[in-house]
Amino acid sequence: MKRLVPAEPYNGGVTSAPPSPTTVIRPGPSPARLDFASGIFDYAPAPESVRPEIAGSYGLFIGGTSVDAQGGKRFATTNPATGETISEVAEASAADVDRAVAAARAALPAWSALPGIERGKYLYRIARRLQERAREIAVLETIDGGKPIKESRDVDIPLAAAHFFYHAGWADKLAYAFPGTDPKPVGVCGQIIPWNFPLLMAAWKIAPALACGNTVVLKPAETTPLTALRLAEICDEVGLPAGVVNIVTGAGATGAAIVEHPGVDKIAFTGSTEVGKRIAKAVAGTDKTLTLELGGKSANIIFEDASIDQAVEGIIEGIYFNQGHVCCAGSRLFVQESIADRVTAKLRDRLATLRVGDPLDKNTDVGAINSRAQLDTIERYLRIGRDEGATLHEVNGSALPDAGNWCRPCFFTGVQPSHAIAREEIFGPVLAVMTFRTPAEAIERANNTPYGLAAGVWTDKGSKIFEVASKLDAGVVWLNTYNKFDPTSPFGGFKESGFGREGGRHGLRPYVRL
Numbered sequence: 001m002k003r004l005v006p007a008e009p010y011n012g013g014v015t016s017a018p019p020s021p022t023t024v025i026r027p028g029p030s031p032a033r034l035d036f037a038s039g040i041f042d043y044a045p046a047p048e049s050v051r052p053e054i055a056g057s058y059g060l061f062i063g064g065t066s067v068d069a070q071g072g073k074r075f076a077t078t079n080p081a082t083g084e085t086i087s088e089v090a091e092a093s094a095a096d097v098d099r100a101v102a103a104a105r106a107a108l109p110a111w112s113a114l115p116g117i118e119r120g121k122y123l124y125r126i127a128r129r130l131q132e133r134a135r136e137i138a139v140l141e142t143i144d145g146g147k148p149i150k151e152s153r154d155v156d157i158p159l160a161a162a163h164f165f166y167h168a169g170w171a172d173k174l175a176y177a178f179p180g181t182d183p184k185p186v187g188v189c190g191q192i193i194p195w196n197f198p199l200l201m202a203a204w205k206i207a208p209a210l211a212c213g214n215t216v217v218l219k220p221a222e223t224t225p226l227t228a229l230r231l232a233e234i235c236d237e238v239g240l241p242a243g244v245v246n247i248v249t250g251a252g253a254t255g256a257a258i259v260e261h262p263g264v265d266k267i268a269f270t271g272s273t274e275v276g277k278r279i280a281k282a283v284a285g286t287d288k289t290l291t292l293e294l295g296g297k298s299a300n301i302i303f304e305d306a307s308i309d310q311a312v313e314g315i316i317e318g319i320y321f322n323q324g325h326v327c328c329a330g331s332r333l334f335v336q337e338s339i340a341d342r343v344t345a346k347l348r349d350r351l352a353t354l355r356v357g358d359p360l361d362k363n364t365d366v367g368a369i370n371s372r373a374q375l376d377t378i379e380r381y382l383r384i385g386r387d388e389g390a391t392l393h394e395v396n397g398s399a400l401p402d403a404g405n406w407c408r409p410c411f412f413t414g415v416q417p418s419h420a421i422a423r424e425e426i427f428g429p430v431l432a433v434m435t436f437r438t439p440a441e442a443i444e445r446a447n448n449t450p451y452g453l454a455a456g457v458w459t460d461k462g463s464k465i466f467e468v469a470s471k472l473d474a475g476v477v478w479l480n481t482y483n484k485f486d487p488t489s490p491f492g493g494f495k496e497s498g499f500g501r502e503g504g505r506h507g508l509r510p511y512v513r514l
């Protein structure tokens, strides 16, 4: 039989040489074993072999160069799977934010005057460079944030590149996006993002802003600054004019300095509803425009006529994907009463097989919790859920590493709508299972939340899909699937999940003046 030899993998920016295509890597004496408790074979370790180059310290990316923070303040970023410090990063003060805003302001006239087709070329170059450096950046994302390598490799980095490709295409077609108008850029955009999809959120923010002729000051989250700084490197590599993209690292105070800066024309924020409300107050009464992508408590609704095995996979994807660090996580499960026992039995079986542990292992399903603080929050909700009288099902027995932040995926049954675990965002791998009898009851209970980011509906009946989906107060409704993203599709919330959309033609709107 003809043997397919893989092409030489691209090794851009990577220190350790990848194995040559003819090398067969054997993991030593086979650690594969039969786990008699669960009746499944465990996999041999499959650690990612590439190690990205990580500097001992990083500066701020302002005006196209790396600069120290004024006063030289720095903070450490750690690997949540090991607790080890990975690198030190500059902590931007209000004065540093002022420098970044000045750089963005200075770059604005030339950048916004550039023909759209020329701006698009830069975006295409960034997209291609992200693809070329994808493996290195995926590993870095996993080391800094704790998510499984299979997710950063297959979801985060490819989608980030896709966002740049997609918006590159819009750069010279804005007049078609908004027919009969003459779209103009908004100006200097202050963008603040969270830690759950660090590079992807940066792409969601920067790509549409640049396509529309704006310049940017972006702040990544304190715990995951490294891939945004790689993106800064790429901006430099592709010759993006200095000051068009500025990256300022820091904590909440750095974000607040961006929000309060009078030279910023627009704020785009993704993060918690609590901070979002504070930002909305700070921006009220100013000339700044604002978009907010906030928290969620999304419902996944399973009807008795659904394909149950498929739905169980959707539940797993909905809440345990990325350790439940997903704003649109399907954290409330509504199961039709007649199938509740079957669904929970299958859920238990499936949950037992999820592999929790080393995020750099290619077989890992659930990685590390992003920070000690987030783990404390999750553990607090586990206690609250038990105290409120719900039943916690901890059926996953993965052996966890000694160091780092870990939470095994789990779910609660016996949950009442009034329970905190049914109302508040936990942002971890914890599912609240509830039941319903009729479609009307499912809709009413799913909508009984201050949030409105996403929902999932599982049924074999097309008419029921459209009936239920049209009555759910959620920005995104997935039908017989969950957590699927595409740059062409607008994403955003209702109610306390925020306003404004990212992606699609709708996502361009906040970045233009018409």
Ligand code: NAP
Pocket (backbone or CB within 6 Å): 192, 193, 194, 195, 196, 197, 219, 220, 221, 222, 223, 250, 251, 252, 253, 254, 255, 256, 257, 259, 270, 271, 272, 273, 275, 276, 278, 279, 292, 293, 294, 295, 296, 326, 327, 328, 425, 427, 453, 493, 497, 498
């Ligand atoms: P967060 O505490 O609100 O932080 C988000 C970002 O805002 C971080 O960069 C943070 O900096 C910064 N920040 C903190 N205080 C600030 C202030 N007073 N002014 C300006 N910026 C400030 O949220 P998180 O805990 O990192 O992220 C989880 C939340 O994000 C969840 O609620 C999740 O649902 C939401 N989220 C929503 C979406 C969406 O599209 N709707 C997507 C992803 C996440 P530091 O991290 O450095 O403190």
Ligand code: MG
Pocket (backbone or CB within 6 Å): 077, 078, 079, 080, 143, 144, 145, 223, 224, 225
């Ligand atoms: Mg980190």
